[in-house]
Amino acid sequence: MPDLNAEDRIPSALLKRLAWLWLAFCVIKIGSAVLLEHSEQGVAFWKPLLWESSSLLVVTLLVLVQIRLLAIPRYLHTQPWRWLRRQLSFLPVLCLFFVPATYGLRHAVYALFGEVYQHAGWLLVFVYESVTLSLFYLLWLGVVFGLATREHLLAERIHAQETALALREAQLVLLRQQLQPHFLFNALNLISVTMYENVPRADALLRKLAGLLRQTAAQATKATHPLADELTILRDYADIMAARFEDRVEINWQIADDLPAVEVPSMIAQPLLENAFKHGVEPLTGKTHLTLRVSRPSTERLVLEVEQDRGHCSEDQDEKGQGLANVRRRLAAHYGETASLQLVNRQPEGVCATLSLPCAS
Secondary structure, three states: OOOOOOHHHHHHHHHHHHHHHHHHHHHHHHHHHHHHHHHOOOOOHHHHHHHHHHHHHHHHHHHHHHHHOOOOHHHOOOOOOHHHHHHHHHHHHHHHHHHHHHHHHHHHHHOOOOOOOOOOHHHHHHHHHHHHHHHHHHHHHHHHHHHHHHHHHHHHHHHHHHHHHHHHHHHHHHHHHHHHHHHHHHHHHHHHHHHHHHHHHHHHHHHHHHHHHHHEEEEOOEEEEEEEHHHHHHHHHHHHHHOOOOOOOEEEEEEEOOOOOOOOEEEOOOOHHHHHHHHOOOOOOOOEEEEEEEEEOOOOOOEEEEEEOOOOOOOOHHHHHHHHHHHHHHHHHHHOOOOOOEEEOOOOOEEEEEEEEEEEO
């Protein structure tokens, strides 16, 4: 007996389909034989019933043995001819046992009724029944192969979908983890600079940073979190940055009242606010006005905008910025082509970063 592992066994779902198909075939075969022989030929009812049921009973037992011995190996779908040769190797055994078992049952039942079962010579019977059984067996193998291939393709599709989902989730977590050290470095650098200028302010910034890190640490392994949590992180980050540029920045929050309770990628908007401080506040003198808008222009879209009224976005800044590139990779991994990030220069000056996300609720 071949050494079969769990992957070689016929799946239970396939076994159920084959069993129902075989049962339907038996009912049709016996029913048609009885109707034909008894109704049209006048043969006693039990005789065609015996002829067909004896054949089907023996074939069923032999097929069950075949399934137990040969099963369906893993190479069925990649090497069908190898599988067919393996199955055909069992055909001589089927033919060898089918005729004696089937005709033995018929002779025994006829004897119970006090009759003799008449048939052609044994050589002719063996040849006829072997040819008929072989044709039927080939047809049955075709059915098994078709159903098994369908089950295999379905299982592979489900496995591929599960693998893609796991890969996407891992990619999202990795991208988020790449972002965290970058954000932490900038925040600590901010506190370090402030410490030389104003210790109490640096202490306050450190407390705000600790609170912010507690929020992000609570979701360290999550690829998404509620929109409300994202806005909380943005406000805390803005408070930290505004404390440093106290006289040089003014932040205006425009948050719509009808925002849905949806999940968004964790810290997806923080790089946009960081980018506005880096290019629209830090290198410039005078006051910069930052506006952060969150709106829902339609039932299917959520739009988050970070707008600065000073400076311009260069092509290198948009295409080569690590923070923005990270955001775009995360959007692609999470939403595919249904989300976007755009940086547009305002006239006469200013930049607006627009994050558009699908928002069906």
